[in-house]
Amino acid sequence: MSRVRIAHIDSLPVDRGVAAVVSGEYVAIFRLADGELAAIDHLDPCSNVPVLARGLVGCVDGTPVVASPLHKQRFDLRTGRCLDDPNVSVRVWRVEVIDQTVTVAAEPMTVAVEPPAESAA
Amino acid sequence: MERRHVLVVGNGMVGQRFVDRLVAADDGGEFDITVIGEESRPAYDRVALSSWFEGRSEADLSLVDASFVGSGRVDYRFGRTVDTIDTAAYTVLLDDGTVLGYDELVLATGSFPFVPPIPGHDIDGTFVYRTLDDLADIKRCAQRDGCTSGLVIGGGLLGLEAANALRALGLDDVHVVEMAPYPMPAQLGEGGGRMLARWVDSLGVQLHCGVAPDHFEAGASGTVERLVMSDGTEYPCDVVIFSAGVRPRDQVARDSGIDVGERGGVMVDDTLATSAPNVWAIGEVAVHRERVYGLVAPGYEMAAALAARFTGEPGDYAGSDLSTKLKLLGVDVASFGQSNAMGDDIDEIVYNDPVNRIFRRFALDAATGRLLGGALVGDVSGYELLTAVTLGQATQPDDLPAYILPASIRPPDEGTLPDGALLCSCNAVSVGTIRGAVAEGCTTVSEIKEATCAGTSCGGCVPGVTTLVRNELQSLGVEVSNALCEHFDHSRKELFALVRFHRYRTWAEVLSNHGTGRGCEICRPTVASILASLSNGYVLDGDQSSLQDTNDHHLANMQRNGTYSVIPRVPGGEITPDQLIALGLIAKDFDLYVKITGGQRIDLLGAQMHDLPGIWQRVVDAGMESGHAYGKALRTVKSCVGSVWCRYGVQDSVGMAIDLENRYRGLRSPHKLKMGVSGCTRECAEAQSKDVGVIATESGWNLYVGGNGGRSPRHADLFATDLDDETLVRTIDRFLAYYIRTADRLQRTSVWLDSLDGGLEHVRSVIVDDELGICDELDADIALHVDTYECEWRATLNDPERLSHFVEFVNAPEENTTPVWIQERGQRVPA
Numbered sequence: 003m004s005r006v007r008i009a010h011i012d013s014l015p016v017d018r019g020v021a022a023v024v025s026g027e028y029v030a031i032f033r034l035a036d037g038e039l040a041a042i043d044h045l046d047p048c049s050n051v052p053v054l055a056r057g058l059v060g061c062v063d064g065t066p067v068v069a070s071p072l073h074k075q076r077f078d079l080r081t082g083r084c085l086d087d088p089n090v091s092v093r094v095w096r097v098e099v100i101d102q103t104v105t106v107a108a109e110p111m112t113v114a115v116e117p118p119a120e121s122a123a
Numbered sequence: 124m125e126r127r128h129v130l131v132v133g134n135g136m137v138g139q140r141f142v143d144r145l146v147a148a149d150d151g152g153e154f155d156i157t158v159i160g161e162e163s164r165p166a167y168d169r170v171a172l173s174s175w176f177e178g179r180s181e182a183d184l185s186l187v188d189a190s191f192v193g194s195g196r197v198d199y200r201f202g203r204t205v206d207t208i209d210t211a212a213y214t215v216l217l218d219d220g221t222v223l224g225y226d227e228l229v230l231a232t233g234s235f236p237f238v239p240p241i242p243g244h245d246i247d248g249t250f251v252y253r254t255l256d257d258l259a260d261i262k263r264c265a266q267r268d269g270c271t272s273g274l275v276i277g278g279g280l281l282g283l284e285a286a287n288a289l290r291a292l293g294l295d296d297v298h299v300v301e302m303a304p305y306p307m308p309a310q311l312g313e314g315g316g317r318m319l320a321r322w323v324d325s326l327g328v329q330l331h332c333g334v335a336p337d338h339f340e341a342g343a344s345g346t347v348e349r350l351v352m353s354d355g356t357e358y359p360c361d362v363v364i365f366s367a368g369v370r371p372r373d374q375v376a377r378d379s380g381i382d383v384g385e386r387g388g389v390m391v392d393d394t395l396a397t398s399a400p401n402v403w404a405i406g407e408v409a410v411h412r413e414r415v416y417g418l419v420a421p422g423y424e425m426a427a428a429l430a431a432r433f434t435g436e437p438g439d440y441a442g443s444d445l446s447t448k449l450k451l452l453g454v455d456v457a458s459f460g461q462s463n464a465m466g467d468d469i470d471e472i473v474y475n476d477p478v479n480r481i482f483r484r485f486a487l488d489a490a491t492g493r494l495l496g497g498a499l500v501g502d503v504s505g506y507e508l509l510t511a512v513t514l515g516q517a518t519q520p521d522d523l524p525a526y527i528l529p530a531s532i533r534p535p536d537e538g539t540l541p542d543g544a545l546l547c548s549c550n551a552v553s554v555g556t557i558r559g560a561v562a563e564g565c566t567t568v569s570e571i572k573e574a575t576c577a578g579t580s581c582g583g584c585v586p587g588v589t590t591l592v593r594n595e596l597q598s599l600g601v602e603v604s605n606a607l608c609e610h611f612d613h614s615r616k617e618l619f620a621l622v623r624f625h626r627y628r629t630w631a632e633v634l635s636n637h638g639t640g641r642g643c644e645i646c647r648p649t650v651a652s653i654l655a656s657l658s659n660g661y662v663l664d665g666d667q668s669s670l671q672d673t674n675d676h677h678l679a680n681m682q683r684n685g686t687y688s689v690i691p692r693v694p695g696g697e698i699t700p701d702q703l704i705a706l707g708l709i710a711k712d713f714d715l716y717v718k719i720t721g722g723q724r725i726d727l728l729g730a731q732m733h734d735l736p737g738i739w740q741r742v743v744d745a746g747m748e749s750g751h752a753y754g755k756a757l758r759t760v761k762s763c764v765g766s767v768w769c770r771y772g773v774q775d776s777v778g779m780a781i782d783l784e785n786r787y788r789g790l791r792s793p794h795k796l797k798m799g800v801s802g803c804t805r806e807c808a809e810a811q812s813k814d815v816g817v818i819a820t821e822s823g824w825n826l827y828v829g830g831n832g833g834r835s836p837r838h839a840d841l842f843a844t845d846l847d848d849e850t851l852v853r854t855i856d857r858f859l860a861y862y863i864r865t866a867d868r869l870q871r872t873s874v875w876l877d878s879l880d881g882g883l884e885h886v887r888s889v890i891v892d893d894e895l896g897i898c899d900e901l902d903a904d905i906a907l908h909v910d911t912y913e914c915e916w917r918a919t920l921n922d923p924e925r926l927s928h929f930v931e932f933v934n935a936p937e938e939n940t941t942p943v944w945i946q947e948r949g950q951r952v953p954a
Contacts, residue, residue, distance in 0.1 A: 059641065
């Protein structure tokens with residue numbers, strides 16, 4: 003699968019998101035304090051406004067999440083699942099660092115994310 | 124020094140009080156004092172007159188020591204009256220032909236009882252109730268053989284006392300006739316008056332209200348025997364007492380060409396001077412600001428003010444408060460403030476208990492909720508506080524309605540409600556259901572909401588639910604957690620103390636030493652706010668950048684379509700034409716929607732994130748700075764135009780508002796802060812709806828704290844009065860610093876005050892009396908803020924790195940094309 007170059011890893015702020023354009027779509031990419039990278043849709047499905055990259059990151063029971071800056075719904079950065087509304091989720095994009103450059107797969111992951119059955123965290 | 128002769132006409136309670144005060148203050152013996160008294164004895168306590176019937180002697184009631192009378196310090200002339208005053212010659216003519224000169228003449232002639240012109244009112248056996256001689260006559264008449272019935276005309280305070288006296292004199296059949304529909308209408312209003320009537324009935328006095336006497340008839344012996352009413356009803360009366368009010372004794376003033384009021388009384392100004400030179404009037408004979416006082420306390424105040432004026436400490440008399448508390452026939456009765464205020468602009472809170480014969484009514488200003496006055500019958504508990512509130516000497520309690528209840532009755536709180544009681548009426552959730560949920564493990568209100576739906580509709584029961592949950596947990600022995608979130612076991616207040624003590628400067632330090640995990644959208648902004656309050660550095664430096672909500676992160680408020688608003692600071696609402704033009708041009712160039720905010724600023728809406736630096740560069744170039752509309756920080760200080768322009772203004776409210784806004788701009792706090800400054804008591808800046816409200820007075824500023832608008836509007840509490848500029852600012856400094864140190868996250872000042880044990884009084888003890896010994900620290904907190912303040916937008920624009928995150932997409936130059944716009948009333952708004 004082809005990859006889209008986003009930016010040099012050092013230019014991404016820690017524990018915050020940035021937005022990028024991937025295949026004509028808006029993607030929110032997060033660089034977490036422990037080095038983990040995550041990418042989900044930038045579009046907040048609850049408000050239909052592209053703002054998720056501007057939310058605050060954190061964790062719930064060890065799971066990294068971002069909270070929408072509009073109405074604070076939290077999204078699991080690994081699965082895209084909305085913690086506050088089981089009927090809502092965002093797509094997850096594969097993100098990888100290649101030669102210090104952050105890249106995102108040109109297509110979102112199609113794998114259906116496991117439903118709420120809790121994973122061991 | 125030239126001696127002055129002060130002549131006092133009248134030796135009642137007020138006249139004597141004036142003499143006492145003048146003698147006490149006259150160290151140098153400047154004054155020769157002569158007193159003319161009509162009665163044969165020196166002044167006595169007329170308020171306690173009825174106690175003479177209970178055995179108190181004339182000597183007990185006397186207000187003047189016999190030794191003082193004999194000392195010669197004052198020349199008393201008893202049994203004399205003044206016929207005329209020659210105000211040109213400065214002399215008076217006494218009834219015995221004596222002429223006395225004076226330098227200062229004080230009229231304290233008091234009042235005389237009004238006897239309604241009912242035919243037969245002068246038959247033998249009718250009396251007034253004013254002097255010891257009157258009482259002696261009444262006693263003699265009532266105790267004569269065959270006297271069994273008595274009647275009082277007038278159901279006021281004195282009339283009821285007189286009726287009680289007749290009972291005490293052994294009369295079985297005592298009637299009180301009152302023309303008004305209930306007793307004491309002016310003081311107690313209808314509800315209070317009717318309740319008092321119940322008491323009077325229970326005491327064996329027959330009270331007839333709303334009736335009209337026609338004439339008295341004498342019996343065979345020539346003394347009064349019955350009163351015939353206009354409807355033909357007859358009441359037997361072997362003795363009659365008139366107690367239908369008093370009239371000022373102003374005849375000598377009238378005869379001497381001194382101005383009197385339309386309804387009688389000698390007219391005085393605020394210095395208590397009459398229209399004649401060096402002639403003064405005090406007490407019940409005086410009309411001050413069109414008012415005649417029938418109580419002794421105002422007379423005493425006048426006496427003190429005039430004596431002070433004579434002895435070189437002139438202070439005006441500005442009128443008196445009429446609040447009174449007394450025991451009437453053994454019944455507690457009180458009225459305070461505008462006790463009987465009624466009308467469309469008055470709200471009332473009423474407690475009416477006919478079983479225990481208790482009536483309590485509060486009159487409130489319907490617009491402001493301020494307590495104006497009230498009447499209390501049968502239970503006067505709270506009178507002192509309530510009076511102080513109406514006089515502005517005490518802060519109005521938030522739970523004022525609770526004070527309507529008699530002291531013997533305490534309101535049930537949620538902790539003692541029965542299980543069947545409905546707490547959330549929207550969702551029909553009972554107290555028992557919530558207790559059950561707590562028993563099954565719910566420990567927070569949000570868990571209760573989830574488990575029972577209580578408080579999820581209108582939310583009105585949430586405070587009750589909160590109290591209930593806390594009480595239940597405590598009774599179950601569960602420690603109530605005030606932890607911030609799953610990542611910190613501490614409350615904001617504790618965290619603040621920790622950060623301050625350890626001097627942490629970064630999120631990483633705070634999290635690794637006191638928290639767990641990665642934090643969240645609750646603890647991150649909280650720590651950001653604490654770090655900002657304590658160090659006042661640039662709020663996006665270091666790892667603080669990762670803590671800020673998008674508003675703080677982009678120094679602008681995100682709107683519902685993802686665009687931002689721009690609000691420059693307009694201190695005190697004052698803006699120059701050039702700045703106004705600059706904002707207009709910026710709005711045109713960036714196609715921004717323009718709206719005036721409630722805080723007297725200008726809001727430019729619809730800015731794309733990447734345009735923010737360009738917009739702000741132009742705002743800063745126009746001489747303006749960040750308004751911190753995006754932060755939990757001081758927002759605005761609203762002001763009226765004040766004394767600079769306004770006809771009514773008494774202080775420069777705009778100047779003060781600008782000073783305050785520039786002092787606290789950018790001060791990060793647990794919640795947003797708003798202030799207001801009004802230039803006079805008309806309160807055009809609506810300062811009482813702000814966290815900090817300042818209202819100008821003639822002599823300084825009144826400070827109010829803890830107000831807010833929003834979902835649950837709350838008027839601010841009066842915290843301090845007549846402060847000078849310096850004290851005002853210092854008090855606000857400490858109030859804010861203490862709030863910032865101790866409030867919970869997102870807790871506004873009003874809620875914070877309510878949450879404190881002791882509330883406003885506690886805050887006063889800390890920031891005024893310095894009981895915790897931290898005022899120096901609080902002062903230093905604000906001093907650091909003032910010294911290190913920097914406009915965040917100017918700091919951002921000057922640093923390319925800080926500007927770097929204002930890009931829409933890190934890998935593409937394109938703009939966010941999502942917002943869809945429409946035109947509304949000539950401006951661009953979200954579709």
